[in-house]
Amino acid sequence: MGKRFCFIIIWFIILGFNSYGKEVRKMVENIHWLGHDTFKIVGKDVVVFTDPFQLKSPDRADIILITHEHYDHCSPEDVQKLQGPDTVIVATADCAAKLSGQVKTVKPGDRLTVKGVEIEAVPAYNTNKQFHTKDKGWVGYIFTVDGKRIYIAGDTDYIPEMKTFKDIDIALLPVSGTYVMTADEAVQAALDINPKVAIPMHYGAIVGDLRDAEHFAEALKGKVEVVILKKE
Numbered sequence: 001m002g003k004r005f006c007f008i009i010i011w012f013i014i015l016g017f018n019s020y021g022k023e024v025r026k027m028v029e030n031i032h033w034l035g036h037d038t039f040k041i042v043g044k045d046v047v048v049f050t051d052p053f054q055l056k057s058p059d060r061a062d063i064i065l066i067t068h069e070h071y072d073h074c075s076p077e078d079v080q081k082l083q084g085p086d087t088v089i090v091a092t093a094d095c096a097a098k099l100s101g102q103v104k105t106v107k108p109g110d111r112l113t114v115k116g117v118e119i120e121a122v123p124a125y126n127t128n129k130q131f132h133t134k135d136k137g138w139v140g141y142i143f144t145v146d147g148k149r150i151y152i153a154g155d156t157d158y159i160p161e162m163k164t165f166k167d168i169d170i171a172l173l174p175v176s177g178t179y180v181m182t183a184d185e186a187v188q189a190a191l192d193i194n195p196k197v198a199i200p201m202h203y204g205a206i207v208g209d210l211r212d213a214e215h216f217a218e219a220l221k222g223k224v225e226v227v228i229l230k231k232e
Helices: 002-029 076-080 160-164 183-193 210-219
Strands: 031-035 038-042 047-050 063-065 088-092 102-106 111-114 117-123 139-145 148-152 170-174 197-201
Touching: 002 031, 002 148, 002 170, 002 197, 031 197, 047 139, 063 117, 088 111, 102 111, 160 183, 170 183, 183 197, 183 210, 197 210
Parallel strands: 047 063, 063 088, 088 102, 148 170, 170 197
Antiparallel strands: 031 038, 038 047, 111 117, 117 139, 139 148
16 A cells, blocks of 8 residues: 555656646747847746847737847847837846836846746856956846746856756756857856756857757757757
8 A cells, every 4th residue: 555655646746747847848839039039938928028139020028128238139129119008128227228118127136026927137247258247237037937937048158146046947048159158158057057948049140050059959968958949
């Protein structure tokens, strides 16, 4: 009886893990990469865009997350293509002067809830170059859509704070080097964060190409599941 009871408990635990894994994969299906660091994340009740840049066509966002003020991340003309009367923009303070509408400014460590989405601003900075220095207070975001915790790193190197990011379901990580971490450094970041799924970004527009994403995926084989999204 005891062995049978233990078997049932283990079976339910495995079933639960499998079910949760399916939910994460379903969320990945609702993440659309539009190039560079621009993603459209479609939840049941909310649509979130990150760092809109070079959008091909107008759309509508409930929430827009902007990591920092560089032109390829804070693009007012692209933001306007997504804005409706109720769109909320979450951005660093240096972006606010460039934008209009409902703008909530953040710095690393800030937490807020917008339209039912829990959002945490986390550090994003370079450690061995000067493009994104720590004193700027630029950010990545950890945000929750349909119960799944998604991390978008922003323009960052592999930084110590990544070890503190817990229970991440999906990590969106730059892999191109030059301005951000290289594919190899992104591998170390993924191992520290240990997400259910990692998705490479920040390639194919300004620096880097598909080979960076493929190298990232190959290096993590058997350790972290990597999904390379096709640009839409």
